[in-house]
Amino acid sequence: xxxxxxxxxxxxxxxxxxxxxxxxxxxxxxxxxxxxxxxxxxxxxxxxxxxxxxxxxxxxxxxxxxxxxxxxxxxxxxxxxxxxxxxxxxxxxxxxxxxxxxxxxxxxxxxxxxxxxxxxxxxxxxxxxxxxxxxxxxxxxxxxxxxxxxxxxxxxxxxxxxxxxxxxxxxxxxxxxxxxxxxxxxxxxxxxxxxxxxxxxxxxxxxxx
Amino acid sequence: xxxxxxxxxxxxxxxxxxxxxxxxxxxxxxxxxxxxxxxxxxxxxxxxxxxxxxxxxxxxxxxxxxxxxxxxxxxxxxxxxxxxxxxxxxxxxxxxxxxxxxxxxxxxxxxxxxxxxxxxxxxxxxxxxxxxxxxxxxxxxxxxxxxxxxxxxxxxxxxxxxxxxxxxxxxxxxxxxxxxxxxxxxxxxxxxxxxxxxxxxxxxxxxxx
Numbered sequence: 406x407x408x409x410x411x412x413x414x415x416x417x418x419x420x421x422x423x424x425x426x427x428x429x430x431x432x433x434x435x436x437x438x439x440x441x442x443x444x445x446x447x448x449x450x451x452x453x454x455x456x457x458x459x460x461x462x463x464x465x466x467x468x469x470x471x472x473x474x475x476x477x478x479x480x481x482x483x484x485x486x487x488x489x490x491x492x493x494x495x496x497x498x499x500x501x502x503x504x505x506x507x508x509x510x511x512x513x514x515x516x517x518x519x520x521x522x523x524x525x526x527x528x529x530x531x532x533x534x535x536x537x538x539x540x541x542x543x544x545x546x547x548x549x550x551x552x553x554x555x556x557x558x559x560x561x562x563x564x565x566x567x568x569x570x571x572x573x574x575x576x577x578x579x580x581x582x583x584x585x586x587x588x589x590x591x592x593x594x595x596x597x598x599x600x601x602x603x604x605x606x607x608x609x610x611x612x613x614x
Numbered sequence: 615x616x617x618x619x620x621x622x623x624x625x626x627x628x629x630x631x632x633x634x635x636x637x638x639x640x641x642x643x644x645x646x647x648x649x650x651x652x653x654x655x656x657x658x659x660x661x662x663x664x665x666x667x668x669x670x671x672x673x674x675x676x677x678x679x680x681x682x683x684x685x686x687x688x689x690x691x692x693x694x695x696x697x698x699x700x701x702x703x704x705x706x707x708x709x710x711x712x713x714x715x716x717x718x719x720x721x722x723x724x725x726x727x728x729x730x731x732x733x734x735x736x737x738x739x740x741x742x743x744x745x746x747x748x749x750x751x752x753x754x755x756x757x758x759x760x761x762x763x764x765x766x767x768x769x770x771x772x773x774x775x776x777x778x779x780x781x782x783x784x785x786x787x788x789x790x791x792x793x794x795x796x797x798x799x800x801x802x803x804x805x806x807x808x809x810x811x812x813x814x815x816x817x818x819x820x821x822x823x
Binding site: 471472473477493499512518525534538562 | 668773774792
């Protein structure tokens with residue numbers, strides 16, 4: 406595994422070598438963000454740090470076209486990130502309606518709104534992007550998981566607990582089947598859902614959120 | 615049509631009336647952002663102000679699941695917004711590959727990264743969200759449209775012009791067929807693609823970008 410110090414030197418070297426190498430190659434290593442070689446850690450960091458992202462569903466209103474929507478989420482109370490994104494959605498909105506008809510969903514996050522990409526373009530591969538693909542499922546409101554999810558959501562999104570009761574908000578979660586992470590040059594990093602979900606189980610995750 | 619002054623009074627009144635009305639109802643009118651009653655203006659403002667968003671495609675790698683990705687875009691050089699989002703993508707990335715197999719695509723923007731939502735939650739309906747759905751198509755690199763698109767992209771994303779030639783970046787655009795805008799309470803606003811694209815043709819669009 407490459408150390409952050411090695412990568413910093415490599416990045417500086419790539420920059421110094423100039424135009425013969427990809428012009429992408431100038432991003433310094435960011436304090437707090439896991440090193441690019443640490444794919445599962447980077448994916449979990451993106452999920453823990455962000456509070457909103459984009460859900461893509463198969464649109465029932467638009468004859469099966471893909472439909473992206475802006476959503477808030479939480480994968481744990483602050484300081485206790487578990488990696489599973491929970492959502493608070495109403496079927497007044499098409500995303501929840503779509504998922505109840507066809508559960509296939511992807512959830513996408515960008516590092517850019519965290520501010521750590523600086524002046525690097527949001528599409529530059531060193532400004533990390535994560536897409537979790539799987540099935541969007543209802544969480545039984547009577548379950549202990551729903552209590553945990555509510556606590557995770559309402560601590561990061563305090564206004565949610567006061568959202569109108571007659572909108573019938575429900576808790577949904579993404580059951581992750583595939584992970585697509587871009588955090589450096591060279592294409593997506595292979596991460597299995599198990600590797601992602603197990604990351605940090607034996608260590609404090611406080612540093613992530 | 616409701617004036618901004620009317621809406622400000624209405625919003626204050628809703629807030630004052632308290633919990634019997636939706637708890638969503640406290641957002642003040644933001645200077646610079648079109649009034650919630652001005653749906654086409656708000657949609658064009660979101661497209662002109664943002665520089666990145668999320669493209670959702672039908673994934674060829676994941677057996678037709680929806681796939682969201684972070685992309686940069688431009689709908690015109692600064693101060694001259696035209697509403698059509700242009701992208702600079704490579705088939706090294708799944709989004710462009712997907713679109714070449716199945717053009718059905720949606721492009722989603724949030725007001726949240728602009729900073730104008732303040733402390734309002736990104737999922738709150740008064741923090742605007744726009745989804746443009748249609749077909750993602752290649753622009754002929756020899757056309758005058760490609761020259762305009764390059765100029766639009768490279769002025770807002772200066773590093774793009776130096777991105778590696780051997781990645782074979784191509785210009786794509788979204789041909790808009792359906793518009794979904796949430797910018798206030800009461801569900802999505804009906805806007806036709808013509809109404810969106812024609813907006814401001816007879817007035818200076820400088821205020822939008």
